[in-house]
Amino acid sequence: WGSHTWLAAEASPIGIDAVRKASVTAIAALDEGFFRVRFDRCTPKEKKYLRAMAELGEGPHRSGDIATCLNEKVSSLAPTRSSLITKGMVWSPTHGDTAFTVPMFAAFMKRIVPVME
Known part of the structure; x- marks a missing residue:
């Protein structure tokens, strides 16, 4: 989540808008990787x-x-x-x-x- 937030941030300190934007990409990354691998084993x-x-x-x-x-x-x-x-x-x-x-x-x-x- 942290790296997605860092990449989404346009300035320092990192604002809530960057965190919200990063949440979308972080969840998508989990869905496509970590969660999906577990799901596919079932x-x-x-x-x-x-x-x-x-x-x-x-x-x-x-x-x-x-x-x-x-x-x-x-x-x-x-x-x-x-x-x-x-x-x-x-x-x-x-x-x-x-x-x-x-x-x-x-x-x-x-x-x-x-x-x-």
């Missing part, structure tokens, strides 16, 4: 799980809430959740809770998959 079912989490917000979220969002049983989603934990996409801060491992990933999921299937 199966279609894992992507649906992540999109359901995004629908619920940044989290953490109860496994039951994610299952309800997907019209599935918690037990049927356990292998998907486990796989996402193994891949480092999500983690379990407490028993039964699931959260994204990367800040802002929920917003990315909503940008890349605008409508839940």
Whole structure:
């Protein structure tokens, strides 16, 4: 974010307009690189799980809430959740809770998959 802000700045000290402008390019760079690489490692079912989490917000979220969002049983989603934990996409801060491992990933999921299937 800092380098994008530095490049967007027209003068010193750096003003809020430069930060706002840089935010657009910083998010685009994350979307095209860091976030996209993580997303591309996931199966279609894992992507649906992540999109359901995004629908619920940044989290953490109860496994039951994610299952309800997907019209599935918690037990049927356990292998998907486990796989996402193994891949480092999500983690379990407490028993039964699931959260994204990367800040802002929920917003990315909503940008890349605008409508839940």
